[in-house]
Amino acid sequence: xxxxHQQHTQDELGSHRKLTRTQMQNQERILxxxxxxxSRFGFRGTTVDQIATGSGMSKANILYxxxxxxxxxxxxxxxxxxxxxEPLQSMDPAGDPxxxxxxxxxxxxxxxxxxxxASRLFASEILQGAPLLKPFLESELKDVVDANCKVLQQxxxxxxxxxxxxxxxxxxxxxxxxxxxDFATQINALTRDNEExxxxxxxxxxxxxxxxxxxxxxxx
Amino acid sequence: xxxxHQQHTQDELGSHRKLTRTQMQNQERILxxxxxxxSRFGFRGTTVDQIATGSGMSKANILYxxxxxxxxxxxxxxxxxxxxxEPLQSMDPAGDPxxxxxxxxxxxxxxxxxxxxASRLFASEILQGAPLLKPFLESELKDVVDANCKVLQQxxxxxxxxxxxxxxxxxxxxxxxxxxxDFATQINALTRDNEExxxxxxxxxxxxxxxxxxxxxxxx
DNA sequence: TGATTTCTTGACCAATTGGTTAAATTACGA
DNA sequence: TCGTAATTTAACCAATTGGTCAAGAAATCA
Numbered sequence: 001x002x003x004x005h006q007q008h009t010q011d012e013l014g015s016h017r018k019l020t021r022t023q024m025q026n027q028e029r030i031l032x033x034x035x036x037x038x039s040r041f042g043f044r045g046t047t048v049d050q051i052a053t054g055s056g057m058s059k060a061n062i063l064y065x066x067x068x069x070x071x072x073x074x075x076x077x078x079x080x081x082x083x084x085x086e087p088l089q090s091m092d093p094a095g096d097p098x099x100x101x102x103x104x105x106x107x108x109x110x111x112x113x114x115x116x117x118a119s120r121l122f123a124s125e126i127l128q129g130a131p132l133l134k135p136f137l138e139s140e141l142k143d144v145v146d147a148n149c150k151v152l153q154q155x156x157x158x159x160x161x162x163x164x165x166x167x168x169x170x171x172x173x174x175x176x177x178x179x180x181x182d183f184a185t186q187i188n189a190l191t192r193d194n195e196e197x198x199x200x201x202x203x204x205x206x207x208x209x210x211x212x213x214x215x216x217x218x219x220x
Numbered sequence: 221x222x223x224x225h226q227q228h229t230q231d232e233l234g235s236h237r238k239l240t241r242t243q244m245q246n247q248e249r250i251l252x253x254x255x256x257x258x259s260r261f262g263f264r265g266t267t268v269d270q271i272a273t274g275s276g277m278s279k280a281n282i283l284y285x286x287x288x289x290x291x292x293x294x295x296x297x298x299x300x301x302x303x304x305x306e307p308l309q310s311m312d313p314a315g316d317p318x319x320x321x322x323x324x325x326x327x328x329x330x331x332x333x334x335x336x337x338a339s340r341l342f343a344s345e346i347l348q349g350a351p352l353l354k355p356f357l358e359s360e361l362k363d364v365v366d367a368n369c370k371v372l373q374q375x376x377x378x379x380x381x382x383x384x385x386x387x388x389x390x391x392x393x394x395x396x397x398x399x400x401x402d403f404a405t406q407i408n409a410l411t412r413d414n415e416e417x418x419x420x421x422x423x424x425x426x427x428x429x430x431x432x433x434x435x436x437x438x439x440x
Numbered sequence: 441t442g443a444t445t446t447c448t449t450g451a452c453c454a455a456t457t458g459g460t461t462a463a464a465t466t467a468c469g470a
Numbered sequence: 471t472c473g474t475a476a477t478t479t480a481a482c483c484a485a486t487t488g489g490t491c492a493a494g495a496a497a498t499c500a
Contacts, residue, residue: 022447022496023446041348042264042265044265047486047487068488120347123343134409137405162428167410176392176395180391185346185354186346212382213429242476268457277478278478278479279458280479283458
């Protein structure tokens with residue numbers, strides 16, 4: 001019985017023993033509920049009981065699958081990161097700046113719409129000073145960003161983009177797109193448009209302003 | 221002694237009895253420390269003890285000035301709101317759009333630099349679903365925003381601004397400027413520029429992109 | 441089917457947390 | 471300077487919270 005528990009411990013995040021169906025299902029449920037809570041209340045503001053209630057399981061059972069609250073948070077962060085980093089991959093330096101930029105922006109908006117909780121989870125982590133995410137920010141994320149900056153800088157050098165610090169151009173895109181996820185509550189308090197309308201307007205507005213503001217179009 | 225306590229209770233937020241010097245000083249200290257904690261960890265994630273430590277007072281003394289943790293949070297929100305709403309006042313419809321817009325943006329950037337914790341406090345509240353701020357968002361803030369939208373719409377009608385939903389233009393300005401406060405941790409993980417440099421770059425970038433993107437300049 | 445492993449939870453525990461109280465200390469006006 | 475009101479805190483309390491454990495229920499497998 002002790003041995004069994006030991007083994008389970010190892011499984012949690014590290015080793016790659018095959019998981020039973022129940023294990024996978026329940027972990028999914030837990031992580032889904034945890035994402036909802038953590039993205040609203042942050043790590044400290046979320047209780048294991050909230051996650052239990054949210055997932056319809058007992059607290060003890062939650063802690064059977066993840067031994068510590070910290071482990072749940074870690075697992076949620078890790079899982080969410082995957083989906084998040086992927087669309088941020090480098091733009092194609094050989095492609096058309098207008099198209100590449102628009103593709104990037106559109107992807108980010110789409111992410112804000114389909115995965116707002118993920119966006120809020122990171123916002124919450126970063127507000128807290130990114131205690132767990134900092135290493136990631138400084139390594140993986142930085143690499144991706146550096147690559148994107150290089151591409152933008154090349155376009156600037158080629159006279160295709162306005163002359164501005166590429167990093168801040170990226171910040172502006174991130175900010176403008178994530179706003180629709182992170183500040184959804186505020187937006188909903190300020191307009192009665194439905195989600196459909198909001199994101200439709202967001203897309204056209206961001207397209208107009210950002211592309212118009214960033215691209216250097218000789219003929220205009 | 222009971223009467224004294226009763227009186228003190230009334231003072232907390234409502235009545236306008238004159239406060240002693242110590243009262244004002246200590247309330248300041250408490251609110252300052254509370255802002256720091258709440259803006260990082262949100263309401264639920266912050267403990268009264270943290271605020272006590274942060275302000276160098278005993279927990280019991282904190283609760284002498286504010287009877288409940290909730291009261292502290294409320295007081296911080298209220299106090300912070302004042303500084304926040306003021307610079308968002310209406311732009312002058314008779315003024316030059318370029319100048320008015322730039323003034324607005326510059327003010328918001330300045331706010332992000334000088335009062336980042338205030339920005340983060342609101343971000344945190346809104347992430348949590350704005351349980352306390354919602355009434356404010358739907359009334360005072362909405363009024364200010366509506367007024368600004370009207371001005372922007374007029375400029376659009378006059379052909380001075382691109383045709384886009386004014387609300388979303390405002391969102392973009394808010395997002396791009398507040399990003400430098402709310403995501404400071406992330407920004408600091410991605411660049412080694414000092415604050416001076418970051419905000420200088422932010423200003424020029426936002427000026428270029430946003431004005432360029434939003435203004436309709438016939439001669440260009 | 442029977443044995444074994446996995447899953448689930450009620451009961452429990454210790455630490456933390458929001459909040460109270462009584463008593464001591466300090467500030468201050470007459 | 472004295473007395474009163476304001477300030478401060480140690481000690482305490484009840485509720486909440488993260489986490490454990492033993493024992494029962496369900497699934498799995500030989």
